[in-house]
Amino acid sequence: MPTYILALDQGTTSCRAILFAHDGTLVDTAQKEFTQYYPKPAWVEHDANEIWTAQVAVVRELLDRTGTTAEDIAAIGITNQRETTLIWDRTTGEPIHHAIVWQDRRTAGMCDALKERGLEDHVRQTTGLVIDAYFSGTKIDWLLEHVPGARERAERGELCFGTMDSWLVYKLTGGEVHVTDVTNAGRTMLFDIRKRDWDERMLSELRVPRELLPEVKSNSEVYGHTTLFGGSIPIAGMAGDQHAALFGQACFEPGQAKNTYGTGCFMLLNTGTRAVPSQHGLLTTVAWEIDGTTEYALEGSVFIAGAAIQWLRDGLKLIDEAPDSEYYARKVEDTGGVFVVPAFAGLGAPYWDMYARGAIFGLTRGTSKAHIVRATLQSLAYQVKDVLEAMQKDANTELKNLRVDGGASANDFLMQFQADILGTAVERPRIVETTALGAAMLAGLAVGFWQRSDLVATWQLDKQFKSQMDAEDRSKRYAGWQKAVERTMGWEDAE
Ligand SMILES: Nc1ncnc2c1ncn2[C@@H]1O[C@H](COP(=O)(O)OP(=O)(O)O)[C@@H](O)[C@H]1O
Ligand SMILES: O=P(O)(O)OC[C@H](O)CO
Numbered sequence: 001m002p003t004y005i006l007a008l009d010q011g012t013t014s015c016r017a018i019l020f021a022h023d024g025t026l027v028d029t030a031q032k033e034f035t036q037y038y039p040k041p042a043w044v045e046h047d048a049n050e051i052w053t054a055q056v057a058v059v060r061e062l063l064d065r066t067g068t069t070a071e072d073i074a075a076i077g078i079t080n081q082r083e084t085t086l087i088w089d090r091t092t093g094e095p096i097h098h099a100i101v102w103q104d105r106r107t108a109g110m111c112d113a114l115k116e117r118g119l120e121d122h123v124r125q126t127t128g129l130v131i132d133a134y135f136s137g138t139k140i141d142w143l144l145e146h147v148p149g150a151r152e153r154a155e156r157g158e159l160c161f162g163t164m165d166s167w168l169v170y171k172l173t174g175g176e177v178h179v180t181d182v183t184n185a186g187r188t189m190l191f192d193i194r195k196r197d198w199d200e201r202m203l204s205e206l207r208v209p210r211e212l213l214p215e216v217k218s219n220s221e222v223y224g225h226t227t228l229f230g231g232s233i234p235i236a237g238m239a240g241d242q243h244a245a246l247f248g249q250a251c252f253e254p255g256q257a258k259n260t261y262g263t264g265c266f267m268l269l270n271t272g273t274r275a276v277p278s279q280h281g282l283l284t285t286v287a288w289e290i291d292g293t294t295e296y297a298l299e300g301s302v303f304i305a306g307a308a309i310q311w312l313r314d315g316l317k318l319i320d321e322a323p324d325s326e327y328y329a330r331k332v333e334d335t336g337g338v339f340v341v342p343a344f345a346g347l348g349a350p351y352w353d354m355y356a357r358g359a360i361f362g363l364t365r366g367t368s369k370a371h372i373v374r375a376t377l378q379s380l381a382y383q384v385k386d387v388l389e390a391m392q393k394d395a396n397t398e399l400k401n402l403r404v405d406g407g408a409s410a411n412d413f414l415m416q417f418q419a420d421i422l423g424t425a426v427e428r429p430r431i432v433e434t435t436a437l438g439a440a441m442l443a444g445l446a447v448g449f450w451q452r453s454d455l456v457a458t459w460q461l462d463k464q465f466k467s468q469m470d471a472e473d474r475s476k477r478y479a480g481w482q483k484a485v486e487r488t489m490g491w492e493d494a495e
Pocket of ligand 2: 010011012013080081082083102240241242262263264
């Protein structure tokens with residue numbers, strides 16, 4: 001009898017493999033970082049072959065270390081960084097170019113042109129998105145335009161487009177299966193989230209041939225099998241990482257929300273079977289589709305969160321490791337009036353400004369490294385507040401608590417400041433690998449390893465952070481943040 005579900009979590013900075021047991025416990029995990037390519041300012045690329053090699057390596061490492069064989073694994077669930085766009089040769093499996101990462105801004109001008117052509121309402125109504133370089137659509141157009149012969153080859157059906165979910169399934173099945181799931185399809189700016197089909201108008205506006213696109217599947221079903229790790233294992237769950245995290249946080253009821261602090265920060269609020277349009281700069285997105293029922297979510301996407309801590313580490317060399325940020329932040333009582341706005345890739349929700357760029361405000365002769373580190377950590381929490389304010393207005397509800405996860409949710413200083421600045425309790429579960437857990441749950445449901453009723457009990461509280469800040473202090477600080485954000489907007493000139 002198989003005893004585990006294997007989750008593959010293909011994130012922006014690393015590949016992970018995680019084993020979950022039937023009682024929902026995390027048995028073990030293996031992780032490997034891969035190269036980030038920055039060929040020009042605000043361009044970000046990944047080598048899909050390197051990602052594939054890293055993903056296989058972490059699975060092998062995990063199976064070896066735990067003495068697990070293919071026979072012990074009931075199913076594989078895949079979850080991935082969304083929007084990151086890859087095109088590869090259908091026959092050879094060779095990518096035609098590096099993948100263009102979700103943070104990449106090279107198509108900002110193409111997005112402006114779409115806005116000028118009056119497409120904003122259509123995009124919002126059909127795809128639930130705003131026009132932004134974040135999504136895959138303009139990245140596909142860029143690749144077809146800039147790689148010689150690519151558009152003609154795509155029209156002849158010789159190429160495959162996919163986000164990292166599609167890529168992994170294609171590779172795991174030896175090139176047999178070219179699919180994606182509704183959550184990932186919904187981030188392309190080409191997909192009608194209510195009709196559940198590619199949108200003809202967007203395909204034609206972005207000159208994307210249907211032949212290039214994967215078949216769109218639900219989040220919990222058998223897509224194919226892999227024999228790469230010994231016996232045959234079904235691949236049975238697949239979802240974009242933020243949707244998987246919503247599921248892994250057991251936010252199954254409308255009104256429940258989670259926020260993931262990874263490279264970026266992504267807050268999703270379950271809105272049930274209703275796709276709620278946003279009036280306040282959020283996205284309407286598919287939460288998941290299971291057994292023919294589609295549920296939706298409102299999403300606030302913040303592009304730079306943990307990446308700002310990586311910048312402190314790798315760019316400024318102010319800290320050696322991400323967790324050191326907590327130590328330095330606690331060395332000072334406040335930020336000394338400093339605000340850091342990490343708009344390195346423009347600003348996402350609720351501002352959607354592709355031309356904003358990062359800045360540090362309020363510097364004085366007394367500003368120290370600790371002030372800058374503290375202000376950078378606080379910038380994550382302020383961005384989340386921007387999103388929560390918008391969400392409460394859109395959903396016409398006040399959130400009593402917020403479930404959190406992701407790498408930076410381990411930082412107690414950040415979590416306490418988050419609760420303080422929101423005025424809302426922040427709840428961190430025991431398993432913060434909720435993205436992987438969600439993917440595992442989706443796969444486990446498909447093969448009968450779990451029933452839906454088993455899943456709620458997997459959520460267990462680790463720590464609750466309650467707001468301790470008085471309302472006046474909170475609004476004074478937030479006003480400072482809003483002033484700083486305003487000054488970063490429109491910084492970069494449009495091409
Ligand atoms: N203790 C910490 N304090 C602040 N940030 C952290 C901490 N630990 C990790 N991070 C940040 O979290 C991110 C990694 O989180 P993870 O969920 O693995 O992200 P992703 O899935 O996007 O690769 C990194 O950007 C890192 O800088
Ligand atoms: O890799 P993460 O966890 O930062 O998530 C990336 C998002 O899916 C991008 O939309």
